[in-house]
Amino acid sequence: MKRLIAKGLMFGNLVEVSSPALVERYRRAMKHLTGKDTQLSDFHIDISGYSPEIGDELGDDLYLNPNGCNRQFILLTTAQKTAPLLNIKFSTSRGILQQFIERNEAQLFALTARDAVAGELENTIYDAPTPAALFDIRRVTVRADTIGSHVRDAEKLAGLIDRFRREPDGWRDDLLIADMIELARKTGDVTRVPIALPAMSFEQPNFWTSHFGGIYIFRDVRFPGVVSALPKASLGSVPVAPVMDLTDRTAIADWLDRNGLIEPIVRARGADSAAILRQKMDFILVDAADALNLDLGQATRPDLRKIAHRIGAALPDEFKGLAAMLAWVEGAGDWPRLSADHPAFFYAFRAAPGKDRDLVNMLLAELAPLDVRQLYITHKELFYASYRRWSDRKRQYVADFLEREYLVDRQGARAALFGAEPGMDDAARPEMRDGPKPAPGLIRAVGPWGAVRR
Structure with a gap:
């Protein structure tokens, strides 16, 4: 580290x-x-x-x-x-x-x-003895004050001032005036410089939690659902269905599609899909070479291409699937049709625009973990846990890449990969809250990227 x-x-x-x-x-x-x-x-x-x-x-x-x-x-x-x-x-x-x-x-x-x-x-809970307890969380309220209780004292002083003004004999109340002077020494003149820090509440319908191995809870979508990193049976009884785990790839793909939560990279507005696909392929190739203990050289694209030739037929299915997609994008191959069970499937998607964009990209990072750039950006907890298991050779490659390609322009990299940042008012916009309404079974009917024509 x-x-x-x-x-x-x-x-x-x-x-x-x-x-x-x-x-x-x-x-x-x-x-x-x-x-x-x-x-x-x-x-x-x-x-x-x-x-x-x-x-x-x-x-x-x-x-x-x-x-x-x-x-x-x-x-x-x-x-x-x-x-x-x-x-x-x-x-x-x-x-x-x-x-x-x-x-x-x-x-x-x-x-x-x-x-x-x-x-x-x-939160509305103080601990989570079972996964079901997490579903009791609906709202988070932020309460704060200084250690010296300046906010509380200012509220109290404002009340005394109001009382002083309302009561006809307030100017004769020595105790009231003494209390006001004592509080004013701490708070200052709250009539000219008001001090207020009201409690703020935030709805929390959709979220990820690290409890119980990692759980994604979606309640404010057209079709609610739960995705668990651990086997779904370990969650026991929970009040939202369907309950899926990361092995239920077809069910997750269909559920994401029906909720309009994902979009194919090759159809994403403003995305350089060819460049994104090539970089994902490089990450997959580095992992494959590392597993075979092959020398990465300088890990340039020509170096990685030589490694790909050397591995040949043993190239991972993730690499082959994305290579087929890249060939179509560049006009050198037929339109690929990959099922959700194909290892390359979730590498082909990013979250659709909306208030849950970052949460969905976080889930996609778990389903496509060899894309180390997306893993680092959207799911740092999982990235650090994965980093500890990698060889020193892969650690060096990933650290150098992120320093060179991401840290120099974080906002630009995020925009290029995932699109514009969600607006602060997205949650209040019905079209963003409900999402588009695709026909059920779209992925199964026409393939993972829709009925695209060149």
């Missing part, structure tokens, strides 16, 4: 905490939330205030996330809004924190100038 850290591919863009004042504020907030303390004089934090160095010091990566269900957070600066979220338990958590910071940025900027802001992403 040191290679990834050195290249900025792991723990990248974290916020450094090194000034004594900020360290002390963090320690106070940490004690307030968890009762624990740190002896470190400098460390780094993610968007939630979690520090990998402190997690290592305590031997507890969940010191801000008890039971993995209600993530607590510490804000020292609004600059945390661009930091990643580490040790993700729910796919929606980073987006919720980012929206909370952005929508309250002016207030948080003023509050963090004097104190740390601490809070919690409150």
Whole structure:
């Protein structure tokens, strides 16, 4: 993992905490939330205030996330809004924190100038003893205040001021005036500079959770469904059907198609499908060469082409399927028809535009895991777990590629691969919420990419 850290591919863009004042504020907030303390004089934090160095010091990566269900957070600066979220338990958590910071940025900027802001992403459950408990999560509410309770005191002061103005003899009430003066010493003049940090609630109908090996829950789609990384029988009884696992490839393909959640890369608007397919083929070839202990050379495309010739008939089916598709795209072959059970099938798709785009691309990364670029971008937890199992040769190739081809232009790479980012108001647009309405069985009837004509 040191290679990834050195290249900025792991723990990248974290916020450094090194000034004594900020360290002390963090320690106070940490004690307030968890009762624990740190002896470190400098460390780094993610968007939630979690520090990998402190997690290592305590031997507890969940010191801000008890039971993995209600993530607590510490804000020292609004600059945390661009930091990643580490040790993700729910796919929606980073987006919720980012929206909370952005929508309250002016207030948080003023509050963090004097104190740390601490809070919690409150789920409707406190732990998940069974998979069925996860389906009780419908909404996440963000509540926060400074350690010195500036927000609470400001609300109290505003109430006293209102009372002072309403009561005819308020100016004679010495106790009321004394309370107002005492609170104003902490909050300042709230009539001129109001302090407010109201609770914010976010609906959570569709999400991924790392609990129980990884589960994708889709409730706000035309045809709800659940996809489990572990065998579906391990989930027991859950209130949403159908329940599928990653081996149910045909069922997943049909379900994604009926919900309009995916689109073929060769039909995706603005996508350079030939370039995307070639790169996927390179990733697959590198994995095959690594498994055979073949020298990758400089891993340039000519080097990889030589390896492909050397492997010959033993080339993986994923590679052959994508090669057939590439031949059609370039006008050098017939239209390929691959069933959902074909190993290359899910490499041919990306998520359709909409509010669930990132979640669907995350699922596709699990179904097409040799595409290491998509795996890194959309499912970092699985990428890091996979990285630990790779040979040093493959680790070097992947790290060099991501540093060279992705880090230099993250937004451009994401746009080229997945299209424009979903808008903030997508959830409120019925056409985006419900998705297009394809005819049932489209994939089975005309093949994985529809009735395309050149």
